[in-house]
Amino acid sequence: MEKVLRVGIIGAGGIARGAHIPNYLKCGDKVQIVAVSDVVIEKAEELAKDFNIPYAFSSYEDMLEEVEIDAVSICTPNKFHYPATIAALKAGCHVLCEKPPAMAVEEAEEMAALAEKIGKMLTYGFHFRHSPHVDTLKRFIDAGELGNIYAAQVTAMRRRGIPGWGVFTNKELQGGGPLIDIGVHMLDTALYLMGYPEPDTVLGVTYQEIGNRKGVGLLGTWDWDNFSVEDMARGMITFKNGASILLETAFAANVEKHDEMNVKLMGDQGGASVFPLKIYQEKHETLIDITPSHLPKEDFHEIELGRFVDSCLNGSEPISTPQQGVYLQQIINGLYESAEKGEAIKIIQKSLV
Structure with missing residues (x-):
């Protein structure tokens, strides 16, 4: 009999309902969702009822103690990622x-160290990594088609895309605004395609010019009176291998496009734009552009959750690792610190063990 992965859900919000649970269910007999927890018990009970999940809890500690669980998805606001991950790992669970x-570099370091110590999987929900665009470009990169990738441009810009739901504009619960919410997706995508180089220095600036006043909302009406995060962040990251990234991200900015998420890479043998995928090269004394005639249209979350389940069941390493999570957290927090201090920040590495 094949092993069934028993999954628990921590946090009963939109990402659990819209992405994690439906895509676990697509894994068929390989997965059984056995419990869900949320500090608002009514939300947990509603989610459990809607998806026929046997148990609902108001405390993830109680859920982890009372139900046999192999793996958990953590779908809480950012502030609670660390304590929920630590609790799940200590309970012997794999964690997505x-x-x-x-929220802090020290938290990411402790999460990574604990996962390594107890031999459990810890991976993060960077679903853009799992897109056909990224999979395809990664094959080209691994074959040397771009050569040494020494520069990248990361864009995650919305014209008026401040979320009108959830806690996305609450700095205490989220740690920041577009940089830590949407910018982090494109930044991770760039780092993954670049081989996740070790960061060296960061220089960042943040702005709050639009979000703290009434305006047009393309993603619902936000609470501008209590808007406590940046509405735009810009930055530059340099790496120990000499590479660099320029980053620009915003929930609200006076730009042409309503929504733009993209990564551009520049190597000594070629370059690329990821969304949509296009590769730029010079061959046979000719400048050429390569565009796929077809890429499968797949749900990035479905691929991500399927790969997580397979890794839990067969022991393979996920493509998003705890050490990469530490590097990413160092960059994000470094950019915020740089913006606050008005100076570049040097990133100092330390052993996770």
């Missing part, structure tokens, strides 16, 4: 934690 890893 939504992005970002945590």
Whole structure:
């Protein structure tokens, strides 16, 4: 009889309902969702009822103690990623934690160290990594088609895309705004395609010019009176291998496009734009552009959750690792610190063990 992965859900919000649970269910007999927890018990009970999940709890500690669980999805606000991950790992569970890893670098480091110590999987919800665009480009990169990738441009911009739901504009619960919410997706995508180089220095600036006043909302009406995060962040990251990234991200900015999420890479043998995928090269004394005639239209979350389940069942390493999570957290927090201090920040590495 094949092993069935018993999964628990921590946090009963939109990402659990819209992405994690439906895609676990697509895994068929390989997965059984056995419990869900949320501090608002009514939300947990409603989610359990809607998806026929046997148990609902108001405390993930109680859920982890009372139900036999092999793996958990952590779908809480950012502030609670760290304590929920630590509790799940200590309970002997594999963990898929939504992005970002945590609120502080020290938290991400402790999460990674604990996962390594107890031999359990810890991976993060960077679903853009699992897109056909990224999979395809990664094959080209691994074959040397771009050569040494020494520069990248990361864009995650919305014209008026401040979320009108959830806690996305609450700095205490989220740690920041577009940088830590949408910018982190494109930043992770760039880092993954670049081989996740070790960061060296960061220089960042943040702005709050639009979000704290009434305006047009393309993603619902937000609470501008209590808007406590940045509405735009810009930055530059340099790496120990000499590479660099320029980053620009915003919930609200006076730009042409309503929504733009993209990564551009520049190597000594070629370059690429990821969304949509296009590769730029010079061959046979000719500048050429390569565009796929077809890429499968797949749900990035479905691929991500399927790969997580397979890794839990067969012991393979996920493509998003705890050490990468630490590097990413160092960059995000470094950019915020740089913006606050008005100076570049040097990133100092330390052993996770």
